[in-house]
Amino acid sequence: MTETGSGTGGAAMTEKRGNTCWVQCPKCSAWHHVAPDLLRSTHVKMHCPSCHFEFFAAEAQAVIDP
Amino acid sequence: MDKSLKSALPSLGSFLTGFGSESVVLRMAAPIATVHDITALQYALQEKKRYPIVFAEKPILSDGRESAFPVVCNLTASREVTAAALGVEDHRAFAKTYASAVGSPIAPLVVSRDEAPVQEVVQHSDEVNLLDLPALTQHVGDPGPYLTAAHATTYDPDTLVDNVAIQRCWVKGAAAMSYFPYPATHNARNMRKFWERGEDCPIAFWIGHHPLVLMGTQAKMGYPESHLSAAGGLLGQPLRVAPSVTHGERILVPADAEIVIEGWVPKDTFGPDGPFGEYTGYLGPQMIAPTCEVTCITRRQNAIYHDYGSGLDDMLVPDNMVMEGKLYAMVAQVAPSLVNVHVPTSGRRFHAYLQFDNPAQGEARDGLMAALSYRRVKTAIAVNTDVDVFEETDMLWALATRVQWDRDSIGVSGLSGSMLDPSLPKGARTTSKLGIDATLPPGEGAGPSPSLPRSRVPEDALERARDLLKSHSAEEWPLG
Numbered sequence: 001m002t003e004t005g006s007g008t009g010g011a012a013m014t015e016k017r018g019n020t021c022w023v024q025c026p027k028c029s030a031w032h033h034v035a036p037d038l039l040r041s042t043h044v045k046m047h048c049p050s051c052h053f054e055f056f057a058a059e060a061q062a063v064i065d066p
Numbered sequence: 067m068d069k070s071l072k073s074a075l076p077s078l079g080s081f082l083t084g085f086g087s088e089s090v091v092l093r094m095a096a097p098i099a100t101v102h103d104i105t106a107l108q109y110a111l112q113e114k115k116r117y118p119i120v121f122a123e124k125p126i127l128s129d130g131r132e133s134a135f136p137v138v139c140n141l142t143a144s145r146e147v148t149a150a151a152l153g154v155e156d157h158r159a160f161a162k163t164y165a166s167a168v169g170s171p172i173a174p175l176v177v178s179r180d181e182a183p184v185q186e187v188v189q190h191s192d193e194v195n196l197l198d199l200p201a202l203t204q205h206v207g208d209p210g211p212y213l214t215a216a217h218a219t220t221y222d223p224d225t226l227v228d229n230v231a232i233q234r235c236w237v238k239g240a241a242a243m244s245y246f247p248y249p250a251t252h253n254a255r256n257m258r259k260f261w262e263r264g265e266d267c268p269i270a271f272w273i274g275h276h277p278l279v280l281m282g283t284q285a286k287m288g289y290p291e292s293h294l295s296a297a298g299g300l301l302g303q304p305l306r307v308a309p310s311v312t313h314g315e316r317i318l319v320p321a322d323a324e325i326v327i328e329g330w331v332p333k334d335t336f337g338p339d340g341p342f343g344e345y346t347g348y349l350g351p352q353m354i355a356p357t358c359e360v361t362c363i364t365r366r367q368n369a370i371y372h373d374y375g376s377g378l379d380d381m382l383v384p385d386n387m388v389m390e391g392k393l394y395a396m397v398a399q400v401a402p403s404l405v406n407v408h409v410p411t412s413g414r415r416f417h418a419y420l421q422f423d424n425p426a427q428g429e430a431r432d433g434l435m436a437a438l439s440y441r442r443v444k445t446a447i448a449v450n451t452d453v454d455v456f457e458e459t460d461m462l463w464a465l466a467t468r469v470q471w472d473r474d475s476i477g478v479s480g481l482s483g484s485m486l487d488p489s490l491p492k493g494a495r496t497t498s499k500l501g502i503d504a505t506l507p508p509g510e511g512a513g514p515s516p517s518l519p520r521s522r523v524p525e526d527a528l529e530r531a532r533d534l535l536k537s538h539s540a541e542e543w544p545l546g
């Protein structure tokens with residue numbers, strides 16, 4: 001079914017890559033995962049499910065954006 | 067209205083009374099926490115493959131108060147109980163019955179507000195407190211309590227036709243919650259139409275009703291098309307509806323529901339929503355969602371709060387059974403030898419098993435293509451009637467012994483699919499799907515089928531063997 005990796009498109013088609021963005025809360029250091037449009041939003045803050053602090057991506061302790 | 071007649075009307079209460087026996091309803095008299103513990107009880111039951119309706123009499127809220135309302139969950143976790151609600155004795159026959167019932171809609175009956183038990187208690191603005199409801203925090207990582215069985219009702223401002231869908235709400239305060247309609251849904255379309263006119267979107271959420279009403283309003287409809295008539299078709303009588311307090315006749319709510327939450331979705335106002343445990347069995351990411359301002363809560367005097375365990379059989383079973391009904395109608399149109407459809411909870415909502423009676427050359431593949439056009443179905447497998455579509459070991463046996471992959475698998479890319487599929491590459495807007503023809507070659511005229519016969523023992527020998535085993539107690543068995 002799947003084309004095996006010959007040609008330029010092969011690797012892109014068959015290599016698995018992560019698809020989930022994570023942020024680390026600047027207040028309590030807990031990680032939670034967010035949709036890409038929320039991560040990039042400049043008008044809706046992310047909400048830490050652990051301590052309920054709200055913050056933008058620029059304030060996060062760390063961001064994973066595969 | 068005559069009180070005895072009122073109590074006989076289809077409702078959550080009347081359904082529970084009809085299933086009052088201990089074997090079907092597990093009554094929890096002891097206090098139990100709404101944060102995690104009620105959902106954990108559902109997981110513990112599912113581990114044991116037990117699916118009673120759970121009735122928690124004393125839910126304890128996150129602030130330590132005992133809720134004034136009991137919680138019912140696992141209402142539709144059992145295929146048998148869910149089929150019985152429709153009067154179908156064997157759950158395997160549900161798809162055909164459902165397809166025919168929703169195909170004969172019955173228009174709702176509008177009654178006055180004083181005939182609506184759901185408006186026995188009416189709380190306006192300052193009296194509204196969503197935090198009094200025993201909304202559950204289900205999974206680790208959920209940011210707070212969610213309404214999971216809230217049937218969001220909006221209408222199309224152009225045609226005034228209503229739309230109903232179960233859409234989750236994160237309760238954030240006494241009168242504030244997030245409201246998450248997926249962008250492709252009819253409610254999201256209605257909301258955008260109001261916003262484009264510069265108006266806030268009127269909305270009402272109703273909670274708790276007879277399972278037939280819950281499943282009828284989940285029927286897949288065109289746009290704009292009312293779900294209330296489909297519920298009537300399933301009930302076999304008109305669904306009683308009453309004008310909502312806030313929106314009057316513009317939004318009619320089921321008169322015999324338990325609780326109604328009324329309000330507005332303010333134009334272009336968004337907040338975070340989630341993470342939330344989804345039907346896929348994964349915690350979905352936090353997203354940008356509209357918000358809802360609650361103006362009024364109405365309820366029965368002794369309201370019961372209904373919760374669906376998200377991603378548990380509680381939510382998957384009724385939804386998948388409704389999918390079976392819809393798929394049956396879609397596939398039978400192109401493949402008349404279709405006998406049955408099963409959407410197994412093991413595949414969440416992504417797998418469909420189709421059973422055919424000696425399909426003609428090409429017919430199973432036609433049926434597979436029809437099934438794959440259903441947005442959520444990602445894999446469809448066709449088998450013959452000698453394979454039990456409700457037994458997954460039987461399905462795997464058919465895959466192992468009746469399929470040549472290059473000949474029998476049909477891969478299709480770029481179709482619309484569920485955006486909640488955790489395997490989708492980042493940013494993808496379409497999905498790839500697979501149809502597998504695990505049927506036998508068609509028979510040709512009289513004589514044996516042109517395939518290997520299945521190994522079997524004579525039926526009477528099997529009966530004798532079963533009788534023989536009855537006289538042996540399990541303790542005597544060497545392997546327990």
Ligand SMILES: [Zn+2]
Nearest residue numbers: 025028048051
């Ligand atoms: Zn935090």
